[in-house]
Amino acid sequence: MQGLTVRYGDLVAVRDVSFTAEAGMVTAVLGPNGAGKTSTIEVCEGYRTASSGTVRVLGLDPAKHQRQLGERIGVMLQEGGVYPSARVLDTVRHYCTLYGKGADAAQLVEQVGLTARAGATWRRLSGGEQQRLSLALAMAAKPEVAFLDEPTSGVDVNGRDTIRGIVRDLAASGCAVVLATHELDEAERLADRVIIFDQGQVIADGTLAELRKGHDEIRFRSDPHLDLTALAASIGMVASQVGADEYVIDAPPHPKLMAQLTTWLAEQGHPLTDLRAGGQRLEDVFRRLTARDGGDA
Amino acid sequence: MSRFLSQLRTELQLTLRNGEQLLLTLGIPVLLLVFFSLVDVLPTGTEDPVDFLAPGVLALAVMSTSMVSLGIGTGFERSYHVLKRLATTPLGRPRLIAAKITSVAVVELVQFAVLVPVAYALGWSPSPANWALAVAGVLLGTSAFAGIGLILAGRLRGEINLAAQNGLYLVLLLLGGMVIPFGKLPDGIRAVAHVLPSGALADVLREALGGAGAQPGTSWIVLAVWAVVTPLVAAAVFRWD
Numbered sequence: 001m002q003g004l005t006v007r008y009g010d011l012v013a014v015r016d017v018s019f020t021a022e023a024g025m026v027t028a029v030l031g032p033n034g035a036g037k038t039s040t041i042e043v044c045e046g047y048r049t050a051s052s053g054t055v056r057v058l059g060l061d062p063a064k065h066q067r068q069l070g071e072r073i074g075v076m077l078q079e080g081g082v083y084p085s086a087r088v089l090d091t092v093r094h095y096c097t098l099y100g101k102g103a104d105a106a107q108l109v110e111q112v113g114l115t116a117r118a119g120a121t122w123r124r125l126s127g128g129e130q131q132r133l134s135l136a137l138a139m140a141a142k143p144e145v146a147f148l149d150e151p152t153s154g155v156d157v158n159g160r161d162t163i164r165g166i167v168r169d170l171a172a173s174g175c176a177v178v179l180a181t182h183e184l185d186e187a188e189r190l191a192d193r194v195i196i197f198d199q200g201q202v203i204a205d206g207t208l209a210e211l212r213k214g215h216d217e218i219r220f221r222s223d224p225h226l227d228l229t230a231l232a233a234s235i236g237m238v239a240s241q242v243g244a245d246e247y248v249i250d251a252p253p254h255p256k257l258m259a260q261l262t263t264w265l266a267e268q269g270h271p272l273t274d275l276r277a278g279g280q281r282l283e284d285v286f287r288r289l290t291a292r293d294g295g296d297a
Numbered sequence: 298m299s300r301f302l303s304q305l306r307t308e309l310q311l312t313l314r315n316g317e318q319l320l321l322t323l324g325i326p327v328l329l330l331v332f333f334s335l336v337d338v339l340p341t342g343t344e345d346p347v348d349f350l351a352p353g354v355l356a357l358a359v360m361s362t363s364m365v366s367l368g369i370g371t372g373f374e375r376s377y378h379v380l381k382r383l384a385t386t387p388l389g390r391p392r393l394i395a396a397k398i399t400s401v402a403v404v405e406l407v408q409f410a411v412l413v414p415v416a417y418a419l420g421w422s423p424s425p426a427n428w429a430l431a432v433a434g435v436l437l438g439t440s441a442f443a444g445i446g447l448i449l450a451g452r453l454r455g456e457i458n459l460a461a462q463n464g465l466y467l468v469l470l471l472l473g474g475m476v477i478p479f480g481k482l483p484d485g486i487r488a489v490a491h492v493l494p495s496g497a498l499a500d501v502l503r504e505a506l507g508g509a510g511a512q513p514g515t516s517w518i519v520l521a522v523w524a525v526v527t528p529l530v531a532a533a534v535f536r537w538d
Contacts, residue, residue, distance in 0.1 A: 045385050046385070047381065047384055047385060047538075066384075067387055067389050070385055070386050070387040070388075070389075071387040073385065075382070075385040077378055077381065077382055079378070080377040080378035080379070080382075081377070081378045081379060081381065081382030082377070082379065082382070083307070083311055083374070083377070083379055084373075084377060085311055085314050085315060086307070086310075086311065090307070090310065094303050094304075094306075094307050095386065097299075097300060097303035098300050098303060098304070098383075098386045098387060098388050099386065099387060100300070100387070137382070141386075
């Protein structure tokens with residue numbers, strides 16, 4: 001994708017966006033609401049037309065070759081996409097026929113853990129079950145590229161494990177997985193590469209390690225209201241309170257510094273209830289990059 | 298199984314599972330035909346009410362399936378992103394539309410297979426009975442009503458579309474010469490009724506199946522115009538999401 005711009009009338013939803021998603025990798029697309037993620041993915045799916053720029057998926061122009069592309073890509077919408085009165089197995093079987101790749105419907109239903117619900121209609125499924133069915137429909141394509149929009153949204157813990165396993169298997173089979181999600185934890189667990197959108201533009205693009213580079217921290221929990229001035233005097237670094245009992249020191253996790261910190265807490269009689277050191281969490285990287293009043297993930 | 302047949306099977310399965318649709322496409326027409334044929338309360342102007350009612354109810358059946366059933370179903374498919382989801386598969390819009398048209402045709406065949414014998418059982422004996430002309434009228438009517446149904450489905454949200462389709466169904470049923478003769482409508486309304494697709498279809502069917510059309514020549518022209526214009530408008534204004 002090179003220089004993609006999508007306009008809706010006067011509104012520029014996507015502005016000069018360029019990135020690539022590699023085969024065999026999970027590429028997470030993150031961004032606040034209205035950042036342009038969905039518009040970008042819809043252009044890739046051939047569902048929406050680009051105002052300008054060049055988009056190629058598997059070497060094809062989605063706007064001109066939507067049907068050929070449709071045979072090779074799997075799509076999971078954020079919500080809906082299935083007839084409310086359609087039954088699980090019937091629906092998967094229908095999509096297996098539409099894609100014509102020889103996927104086994106019953107096997108796909110089993111893979112997403114819905115065998116017991118095979119005869120249930122879409123409207124009777126829980127939110128998590130609907131997500132899993134939607135993922136099965138994307139897999140019916142035996143896709144070379146999979147566009148998955150919020151695949152774990154509303155899914156319980158066990159269902160999440162199932163979905164993560166499927167996403168990893170898809171990537172391992174050589175599929176380029178493009179994962180649009182608000183759930184930073186999911187992206188952190190699954191993504192080989194992260195692309196962060198903000199206000200219609202890509203503001204960060206790289207592996208998690210690359211995005212975290214230069215932003216190491218020590219994060220710990222202890223009593224509320226520590227004497228941070230005394231702590232700074234002791235360890236030579238400033239700690240910030242970021243929660244009721246949570247503190248962050250923006251510094252690489254040097255053993256000497258860690259020892260100074262734990263020693264000071266012990267001498268002052270404070271507990272150490274949690275300690276994490278190293279690269280920032282994706283959530284913090286995301287906040288740092290998209291910091292703006294009212295922004296959310 | 299081909300993509301087209303798979304989509305057609307899905308469309309028909311969903312129609313059969315939808316109780317409201319079955320009531321609309323089969324229950325109401327059968328009920329109207331039987332009730333008003335046996336209880337002579339409508340000013341049909343014919344010796345046997347079924348002679349007037351049978352062609353009108355056949356027209357009503359066409360309208361129920363091709364406008365209301367198709368329109369409401371498609372409207373909800375838009376709302377539930379079913380159309381968007383299908384658009385990303387190799388099905389393609391031409392096959393999707395072909396499956397929907399064929400599904401409507403199959404349901405209409407079932408309707409006629411039920412309604413015509415019921416009408417005959419109630420004493421209907423159309424003479425002349427030009428079935429070829431009647432089928433031509435049904436084809437034009439299907440095109441006209443499908444166009445109207447898809448215009449509404451392609452522009453309105455699911456629930457608003459549902460209300461609009463049902464409201465329009467009632468208006469066209471009452472003003473369309475299906476169960477109430479044109480001659481019994483007030484003058485101003487009668488003029489409008491003659492140019493409605495429901496009125497035109499009922500009239501051409503009444504002419505083809507009994508030679509009792511009020512103004513068949515005009516009705517054929519009116520029906521043909523609706524049959525051409527509404528699908529074109531639907532194609533131009535339909536939104537897929």
